[in-house]
Amino acid sequence: MSTKKEFILSGGKVVDPFTGIEKIMDIGVKDGKIADPKKLKNAEKIDVSGKVVAPGFIDLHVHLREPGNTAAETIKTGTKAAAAGGFTTIVAMPNTNPAADTAAAIEYLSFHAAQDGVVKVYPCGCMTKGLKGEEMAPIGSLKSARVAALSDDGRGIQNHELMKHIIEYAKSMDLPVLDHCEDNNLKGDGVMHEGVWSTLLGMKGIPSASEELMVARNIIFARDVDWKVHLQHLSSKESVEQVRIARKRGIPVSAEVTPHHISLIDECIKKFDTNYKMNPPLRSEDDRKALIAGLADGTITVIATDHAPHTPTAKMVEFDYAPFGIIGLETAVSVCLHELYHSGVLSISDFVAKFTSGPAEVLGLTNRGFTVGNDADITIIDTEQEVTIDADKFQSKSRNTPFNGMTFKGKAAATIVDGKFVFNEL
Amino acid sequence: MPAKKEVCNAEGVDAAVHKVADGIISEFLDCPTREFAIIGIHQQGVPLAKRLISIIESKTGYSPELALLDISMYRDDIGVRQNLPQINETLIPFDVNDKVVILVDDVLSSGRTIRAALDALTDYGRPGLIRLAVLVNRGNHEFPIGADYTGMTLAVPVERKVAVEFVESDGQDRVCIIDWKKRSSQEDN
Amino acid sequence: MGKFNWTKKDLLSIYDLSAEEISFILDTAEEFKKVSQRNVKKVPALRGKTVVNFFVEPSTRTRMSFELAEQRLSADIINISASSSSLKKGETLLDTIRNIEALQADLIVMRHSAAGAHAMLADKISCGILNAGDGAHSHPTQALLDMFTIREKKGSIKGLKVAIVGDILHSRVARSDAWGLLKLGAEVRLAGPSTLVPREFEAMGVKVYHNLKEAVEGADVVNLLRIQHERQQAGFFPSTGEYAKFFGLNEETEKYLKPDALIMHPGPINRGIELASSLADGPRSVILEQVTNGLAVRMAILFLVAGCVKK
Numbered sequence: 001m002s003t004k005k006e007f008i009l010s011g012g013k014v015v016d017p018f019t020g021i022e023k024i025m026d027i028g029v030k031d032g033k034i035a036d037p038k039k040l041k042n043a044e045k046i047d048v049s050g051k052v053v054a055p056g057f058i059d060l061h062v063h064l065r066e067p068g069n070t071a072a073e074t075i076k077t078g079t080k081a082a083a084a085g086g087f088t089t090i091v092a093m094p095n096t097n098p099a100a101d102t103a104a105a106i107e108y109l110s111f112h113a114a115q116d117g118v119v120k121v122y123p124c125g126c127m128t129k130g131l132k133g134e135e136m137a138p139i140g141s142l143k144s145a146r147v148a149a150l151s152d153d154g155r156g157i158q159n160h161e162l163m164k165h166i167i168e169y170a171k172s173m174d175l176p177v178l179d180h181c182e183d184n185n186l187k188g189d190g191v192m193h194e195g196v197w198s199t200l201l202g203m204k205g206i207p208s209a210s211e212e213l214m215v216a217r218n219i220i221f222a223r224d225v226d227w228k229v230h231l232q233h234l235s236s237k238e239s240v241e242q243v244r245i246a247r248k249r250g251i252p253v254s255a256e257v258t259p260h261h262i263s264l265i266d267e268c269i270k271k272f273d274t275n276y277k278m279n280p281p282l283r284s285e286d287d288r289k290a291l292i293a294g295l296a297d298g299t300i301t302v303i304a305t306d307h308a309p310h311t312p313t314a315k316m317v318e319f320d321y322a323p324f325g326i327i328g329l330e331t332a333v334s335v336c337l338h339e340l341y342h343s344g345v346l347s348i349s350d351f352v353a354k355f356t357s358g359p360a361e362v363l364g365l366t367n368r369g370f371t372v373g374n375d376a377d378i379t380i381i382d383t384e385q386e387v388t389i390d391a392d393k394f395q396s397k398s399r400n401t402p403f404n405g406m407t408f409k410g411k412a413a414a415t416i417v418d419g420k421f422v423f424n425e426l
Numbered sequence: 427m428p429a430k431k432e433v434c435n436a437e438g439v440d441a442a443v444h445k446v447a448d449g450i451i452s453e454f455l456d457c458p459t460r461e462f463a464i465i466g467i468h469q470q471g472v473p474l475a476k477r478l479i480s481i482i483e484s485k486t487g488y489s490p491e492l493a494l495l496d497i498s499m500y501r502d503d504i505g506v507r508q509n510l511p512q513i514n515e516t517l518i519p520f521d522v523n524d525k526v527v528i529l530v531d532d533v534l535s536s537g538r539t540i541r542a543a544l545d546a547l548t549d550y551g552r553p554g555l556i557r558l559a560v561l562v563n564r565g566n567h568e569f570p571i572g573a574d575y576t577g578m579t580l581a582v583p584v585e586r587k588v589a590v591e592f593v594e595s596d597g598q599d600r601v602c603i604i605d606w607k608k609r610s611s612q613e614d615n
Numbered sequence: 616m617g618k619f620n621w622t623k624k625d626l627l628s629i630y631d632l633s634a635e636e637i638s639f640i641l642d643t644a645e646e647f648k649k650v651s652q653r654n655v656k657k658v659p660a661l662r663g664k665t666v667v668n669f670f671v672e673p674s675t676r677t678r679m680s681f682e683l684a685e686q687r688l689s690a691d692i693i694n695i696s697a698s699s700s701s702l703k704k705g706e707t708l709l710d711t712i713r714n715i716e717a718l719q720a721d722l723i724v725m726r727h728s729a730a731g732a733h734a735m736l737a738d739k740i741s742c743g744i745l746n747a748g749d750g751a752h753s754h755p756t757q758a759l760l761d762m763f764t765i766r767e768k769k770g771s772i773k774g775l776k777v778a779i780v781g782d783i784l785h786s787r788v789a790r791s792d793a794w795g796l797l798k799l800g801a802e803v804r805l806a807g808p809s810t811l812v813p814r815e816f817e818a819m820g821v822k823v824y825h826n827l828k829e830a831v832e833g834a835d836v837v838n839l840l841r842i843q844h845e846r847q848q849a850g851f852f853p854s855t856g857e858y859a860k861f862f863g864l865n866e867e868t869e870k871y872l873k874p875d876a877l878i879m880h881p882g883p884i885n886r887g888i889e890l891a892s893s894l895a896d897g898p899r900s901v902i903l904e905q906v907t908n909g910l911a912v913r914m915a916i917l918f919l920v921a922g923c924v925k926k
Contacts, residue, residue, distance in 0.1 A: 201730060202753075202785070203730050317735075318729035318731065321729060498660075499647075500658060513646045
């Protein structure tokens with residue numbers, strides 16, 4: 001790992017959606033900032049020819065489990081996993097225990113992230129107290145504590161009137177709202193997508209309507225309040241279509257999709273492996289194809305992992321009883337390169353945008369990209385190297401991934417945060 | 427030696443079957459006559475049992491009753507061998523109690539099959555008398571069980587298997603010695 | 616009967632079995648049926664083997680059938696129910712099973728209310744695991760005994776029209792029956808109220824009917840499933856009376872049946888709801904034979920999985 005304060009990444013293909021650059025060129029780094037390589041006298045030259053050099057990847061959806069479930073993950077291990085996956089910035093979901101619904105909780109997270117985290121952690125505050133969906137959380141205080149966004153992730157707010165108030169209030173605080181779109185009654189005690197496979201397997205299903213109804217609700221409020229609402233982890237074809245139409249009409253709604261929803265489907269559950277159990281569930285092949293089409297035509301602008309660690313003991317139970325969620329930081333880039341870049345669906349520029357300009361726009365971040373003076377947050381990707389996923393070697397404390405043992409072409413090669421290498425396999 | 431070697435041809439088999447039949451006839455059907463039944467042990471004890479009945483009938487006019495016995499449920503090697511044998515039909519159309527029966531099998535080797543057959547048979551009743559007839563007695567007894575009527579004796583090393591083939595099931599009559607290590611899917615002479 | 620090797624240490628579901636494997640089990644069961652009909656109803660096949668009956672979801676009939684099958688094979692038996700196990704104290708299923716395995720159990724027969732419980736365990740333990748029912752997913756021994764009964768009466772299953780009527784959505788019996796019958800070449804019809812028999816089932820290769828007459832007309836076998844009061848409370852249909860009127864097999868609807876059609880039911884019967892007493896006890900009914908055959912089939916499957924070499 002380079003500890004030099006000055007270095008030049010030389011010969012790589014720079015792909016920067018913020019400035020529109022896509023060409024082979026050198027990137028200079030000095031004192032943690034992007035610098036003009038021509039002005040660097042003592043710089044170490046690091047050869048990155050053949051690699052893609054992109055602005056630091058941002059994951060809008062990560063569960064760090066600290067405080068409350070540090071057996072599954074900690075800020076330290078979670079951020080190390082992020083670094084190994086090529087992410088320089090992650091947004092930490094607030095469904096910790098206790099929930100991040102007070103300034104004190106946010107400050108706890110920020111303090112420990114500064115101490116133990118190896119990548120940048122942006123806290124996300126709760127929309128409602130205790131994630132109960134009843135009373136608004138102290139959003140103003142959360143804003144002062146510098147949350148990057150608001151979410152009740154893990155749950156969706158059922159009371160529409162409350163949701164509308166939250167969006168209005170968030171607007172006044174200039175905070176993005178990230179919603180986990182789910183109708184509790186329709187979800188019931190379902191454990192997988194309601195469709196052919198839940199019928200064949202005799203399992204309780206979660207209908208697509210559960211998500212679609214809340215997507216509709218959120219689009220309506222984004223329109224009425226005229227404030228951006230970001231829809232988390234879309235899983236259904238009809239959800240994508242609703243977002244497509246809304247965006248065409250200029251409604252300020254954005255959407256994200258996870259790597260697992262674009263690569264896996266409900267049929268995978270026929271082996272009852274709980275590494276395929278998450279919420280929203282894996283849906284049908286039609287849904288999967290529609291999510292990819294949504295990425296292709298720009299309806300979906302963000303890829304986020306919904307990294308959800310669980311201890312092996314927690315997951316190694318009957319499918320019905322297993323907790324929802326799988327990890328994803330360390331497999332995201334490989335899986336997405338496979339499904340989107342190597343398959344020809346997205347150009348490298350559009351691919352990089354889903355991890356950079358897309359999330360940055362949701363959060364309202366400026367000063368990203370390779371403009372001189374910006375923070376030197378850089379992600380270097382090898383799009384060609386074959387990698388076989390070995391969960392035992394993960395930086396994450398948890399192992400709940402469905403991709404173990406699978407081989408992909410492409411991976412994160414190095415991750416630089418504020419000019420310092422936090423992951424280096426160059 | 428090649429994987430499979432014939433050591434006895436059709437004539438030899440026929441002579442051996444007749445020898446067994448003659449042995450049975452001389453014990454049971456020369457004076458005084460006693461009725462008896464023949465029980466073929468699956469699998470190759472069955473065609474042999476049928477042949478013996480046919481020969482006995484043509485020589486003496488007496489046709490013993492035929493029963494079929496499968497001993498898979500009585501084996502002592504369940505869960506230890508690589509394959510589980512197919513269970514064939516057990517058909518005992520008479521009351522076993524006090525009956526005189528002759529167990530018939532193609533090869534007597536370790537004696538374990540016969541031990542299982544004895545256990546199976548005695549679960550059906552209490553026979554009056556049990557005799558054992560085999561076409562080939564190859565030695566390597568692991569249990570103290572001997573045949574009462576033997577068609578032929580072969581001294582065969584323990585690592586080789588003796589296989590009897592009958593026209594009814596295999597297309598020809600012969601006795602072969604098989605080398606386990608060289609066994610392949612192709613037969614060769 | 617040709618040669619066949621049985622290589623599975625577990626019986627998890629009919630879905631995993633090939634048509635050949637199913638036929639082999641039924642052939643093996645024929646011989647075991649005879650054991651129960653002779654004087655000494657016992658064979659030493661599983662002598663010295665320990666079988667644990669672990670009924671996390673309670674059962675009377677299936678457990679009795681398994682226990683008797685195990686005894687007739689001379690196995691040593693232990694019975695555990697969920698309430699008497701440490702699952703109550705919060706031990707995970709996997710830990711409970713590992714403890715049982717540590718007692719050198721050879722086979723575990725388990726019924727569980729969560730689908731996929733057996734599949735989760737099978738590759739983590741070295742002893743065999745037999746599925747006596749998992750949630751609404753699978754009940755392979757029931758399907759095997761149903762197929763055995765049909766085959767015994769009709770000679771072969773290929774080409775037969777089999778109608779299964781009732782709460783298909785929540786029925787592991789229906790799913791296992793359907794998979795097995797399809798594999799052996801039958802035409803399978805699933806029938807019942809539309810709330811309980813969604814069209815998605817057609818992805819299996821069956822035909823879905825929401826009309827009893829159409830479902831049973833021309834059928835060689837009609838298998839009735841028990842309708843449960845809980846479904847009425849959950850809003851799947853208005854009342855058992857209405858169910859009986861539209862989907863019950865009774866003196867009214869009997870006229871749709873072929874004269875030689877078989878009437879089957881996995882039991883216990885709600886007499887007068889899904890099946891009238893006169894039909895349950897009548898000449899077409901093979902319901903009691905299903906019970907007898909269940910014993911033979913379970914002996915066969917215990918014999919086969921116990922005989923499989925452990926790796």
